[in-house]
Amino acid sequence: MAHATDGSILADAVPMLGFPLAFVLLFRRLGLGATLGFLVAGALVGPHVLGLVGDAEGKMGIAELGIALLLFLVGLELSPTRLWRMRRDIFGLGLLQVALCGVAIAGVVWAVTGSTLAAALALGLPMGLSSTAQVLPLLQSAGRLRTPFGERAFAILLFQDLSIVPLITIVAALSRNPADQGGPPGWLLGLYTVAAIVGLVLAGRFLLRPLFRLIGNLDEREMFVFAGLLTVIASAAVMEALGLSAALGAFIAGVMLADSPFRHELEADVEPFRAILLGLFFVAVGMTLDLHAIAERPFFVAGMALALIATKAALIMGLGLLFGMKTRGAFALGVLLSQGGEFGFVLFAQAQKALLIEPQAASVFSAIVTVSMATTPFLMMATRRLRTEPPKAGAVPDGPQQEGANAVVVGYGRFGQTVAQMLIAQGIPVTIIDRDVEMIETAGSFGMKVYYGDGTRTDLLRQAGAGDAELLLFCQDGDVMDTAAVEGIHAAFPHASILVRAYDRRSVMKLKGAPLTGVVREVMESAIVMARRAMDAVGVDGAEIDKTEAEYRRRDIARLKEQKETGDLYAGRDGMFSQAAAAAAAVQDRGDG
Numbered sequence: 001m002a003h004a005t006d007g008s009i010l011a012d013a014v015p016m017l018g019f020p021l022a023f024v025l026l027f028r029r030l031g032l033g034a035t036l037g038f039l040v041a042g043a044l045v046g047p048h049v050l051g052l053v054g055d056a057e058g059k060m061g062i063a064e065l066g067i068a069l070l071l072f073l074v075g076l077e078l079s080p081t082r083l084w085r086m087r088r089d090i091f092g093l094g095l096l097q098v099a100l101c102g103v104a105i106a107g108v109v110w111a112v113t114g115s116t117l118a119a120a121l122a123l124g125l126p127m128g129l130s131s132t133a134q135v136l137p138l139l140q141s142a143g144r145l146r147t148p149f150g151e152r153a154f155a156i157l158l159f160q161d162l163s164i165v166p167l168i169t170i171v172a173a174l175s176r177n178p179a180d181q182g183g184p185p186g187w188l189l190g191l192y193t194v195a196a197i198v199g200l201v202l203a204g205r206f207l208l209r210p211l212f213r214l215i216g217n218l219d220e221r222e223m224f225v226f227a228g229l230l231t232v233i234a235s236a237a238v239m240e241a242l243g244l245s246a247a248l249g250a251f252i253a254g255v256m257l258a259d260s261p262f263r264h265e266l267e268a269d270v271e272p273f274r275a276i277l278l279g280l281f282f283v284a285v286g287m288t289l290d291l292h293a294i295a296e297r298p299f300f301v302a303g304m305a306l307a308l309i310a311t312k313a314a315l316i317m318g319l320g321l322l323f324g325m326k327t328r329g330a331f332a333l334g335v336l337l338s339q340g341g342e343f344g345f346v347l348f349a350q351a352q353k354a355l356l357i358e359p360q361a362a363s364v365f366s367a368i369v370t371v372s373m374a375t376t377p378f379l380m381m382a383t384r385r386l387r388t389e390p391p392k393a394g395a396v397p398d399g400p401q402q403e404g405a406n407a408v409v410v411g412y413g414r415f416g417q418t419v420a421q422m423l424i425a426q427g428i429p430v431t432i433i434d435r436d437v438e439m440i441e442t443a444g445s446f447g448m449k450v451y452y453g454d455g456t457r458t459d460l461l462r463q464a465g466a467g468d469a470e471l472l473l474f475c476q477d478g479d480v481m482d483t484a485a486v487e488g489i490h491a492a493f494p495h496a497s498i499l500v501r502a503y504d505r506r507s508v509m510k511l512k513g514a515p516l517t518g519v520v521r522e523v524m525e526s527a528i529v530m531a532r533r534a535m536d537a538v539g540v541d542g543a544e545i546d547k548t549e550a551e552y553r554r555r556d557i558a559r560l561k562e563q564k565e566t567g568d569l570y571a572g573r574d575g576m577f578s579q580a581a582a583a584a585a586a587v588q589d590r591g592d593g
């Protein structure tokens with residue numbers, strides 16, 4: 001076995017990025033999921049196999065920021081009103097799951113290992129928690145996070161995160177370490193939690209929103225990235241400084257910004273960092289996996305992992321049935337949440353410091369949690385038929401309910417306002433995006449919700465719900481769209497009809513060959529209406545007005561077709577009406593007369 005090196009950041013970065021890239025691609029190809037690929041890659045590059053990267057614990061400390069970013073993005077998806085709607089599942093189903101699973105697994109640990117009751121609780125209660133970092137990406141990739149099933153799973157995960165505080169309190173209360181006796185009592189930790197949440201709520205309202213409004217007025221996207229990361233890190237740091245869950249702080253910051261106009265811009269800007277750091281977190285977990293501990297007690301590790309999965313799956317399925325879920329859905333929920341979670345590693349470390357468990361026990365049970373996490377992709381594949389409801393005629397699929405948008409309108413100026421109003425009049429849900437902060441605030445005063453951002457970016461469109469949209473309508477001022485931009489958007493959202501507002505003929509020519517449902521020239525129709533009224537005002541017969549309009553439209557279409565084919569603005573100009581041609585036609589008419 002090679003020894004881990006203390007190389008530079010760049011030297012460590014190559015295997016930490018290269019190995020995961022190869023294994024995630026392979027495991028995705030095999031249908032095993034990205035998480036298992038990251039774990040295997042981490043185990044290989046870590047100190048127990050190839051030894052290419054050292055300081056696994058230090059790297060996990062950095063990578064844990066990925067969990068905070070994940071919870072921040074989830075918080076952005078959940079407005080306070082939506083959280084209130086989910087309160088029964090959060091504080092009912094979530095509470096019962098954490099309590100029953102934790103106590104049951106502690107009982108299994110106590111019976112199998114013969115350890116003290118305090119040690120059994122310190123090991124069993126953390127294993128009652130599931131992996132937020134693994135389950136949420138699974139729900140997102142399957143498109144089920146915002147479904148009733150996904151919301152129920154998330155409610156349990158959210159309460160698990162809330163339960164970190166009481167679990168730390170329990171470990172502290174059981175501590176045999178004299179140094180812990182001077183720590184804050186449980187009631188004070190609870191008071192800290194409430195105070196921190198209130199503080200973050202006030203900061204979100206009176207500091208963060210004005211800050212993002214200022215950045216929006218400056219139109220500096222890079223500053224949005226900085227401000228978004230600062231928001232996550234600062235809120236997590238406040239919670240961590242109080243001995244609470246850092247991820248919970250990031251989640252609360254996200255919830256406070258869920259109703260802000262800057263939500264989609266923040267999601268698009270923070271998402272790449274979340275993806276990278278969350279992947280590195282699982283790599284770090286794989287690096288810390290003590291393969292020697294597994295090799296010394298392979299049957300114990302495998303057996304305890306199996307007991308953990310079976311106990312949690314059975315109890316969560318039973319709770320799902322108790323809360324009105326169908327059998328297949330309850331079974332799916334049990335399988336999805338059957339693994340141990342990343343917070344188990346944190347609580348095992350706390351228990352070790354409290355002298356409740358030996359370091360070797362912490363390593364062995366960390367391995368059990370990791371093995372249980374690694375089994376989830378296989379279990380999801382193996383139980384697919386059992387989990388999936390057979391299709392029924394006329395049944396409503398389990399999809400997002402009143403979430404996302406059937407239409408995304410980009411640009412809310414005079415043109416976009418009319419388009420959005422008419423769609424809303426037909427009952428079509430609309431998400432509106434604009435880059436003008438003053439326009440967004442003005443629209444808000446009229447009761448319209450407009451989000452800040454550059455709506456030509458595919459990542460921002462995706463965050464705004466374009467993946468579920470039937471219509472993408474680009475109504476911005478100026479000449480902003482071309483064939484390449486439309487082709488990129490169409491490739492990202494092939495099922496949506498795309499319509500573009502064009503400023504003039506040059507704008508239409510720039511869209512040659514673009515996969516569009518329609519192009520609307522900005523002033524053509526209003527100009528035709530004015531010309532009709534002008535002719536009517538001087539007494540032109542109605543039939544003649546209709547004939548003139550039809551002829552103009554025929555010539556305009558023919559001319560525009562020739563211009564797009566040749567790329568020449570002057571092509572087809574012989575088809576234009578002109579004073580000279582009109583005079584010649586009048587002379588010809590008199591001669592014929």
